[in-house]
Amino acid sequence: MQTKPFLTHDDVTRILIAARQEAQKNNWAVAIAVVDDGGHPLALERLDGCAPIGAYIATEKARTAALGRRESRLYEEMINAGRASFLSVPVMSGMLGGGVPISVDGHVVGAVGVSGVKPEQDAQVASAGVVATQV
Numbered sequence: 001m002q003t004k005p006f007l008t009h010d011d012v013t014r015i016l017i018a019a020r021q022e023a024q025k026n027n028w029a030v031a032i033a034v035v036d037d038g039g040h041p042l043a044l045e046r047l048d049g050c051a052p053i054g055a056y057i058a059t060e061k062a063r064t065a066a067l068g069r070r071e072s073r074l075y076e077e078m079i080n081a082g083r084a085s086f087l088s089v090p091v092m093s094g095m096l097g098g099g100v101p102i103s104v105d106g107h108v109v110g111a112v113g114v115s116g117v118k119p120e121q122d123a124q125v126a127s128a129g130v131v132a133t134q135v
Contacts, residue, residue, distance in 0.1 A: 004063060029116050033055070072098060112127075
């Protein structure tokens, strides 16, 4: 039987701190979600000033990145390029930029999703969180 790494509570805390610091450094009011490899929520933080819907969208972006094993923006790009059928994919409703998977030793162990600013800015915040797991 094979073994695989997984996110610990300490990992999730580091992810949230790093992502929050990136958002605050840029004065971005965002929601930050962390999920495990099955897309199940592990943590959610909505910064002051972020619209309530941001919490839902961030979680869905993270879930999409974890289950799809790739950045959520790639699904948005496929849809925009004409693959509208991807809109009917079950479970994955956060097919927008801002969801970034977390990989350790070739295994996707979870993802970070961010919502509240432009998609590339959301992804920047999410990526800052992911980098915190590589330390």
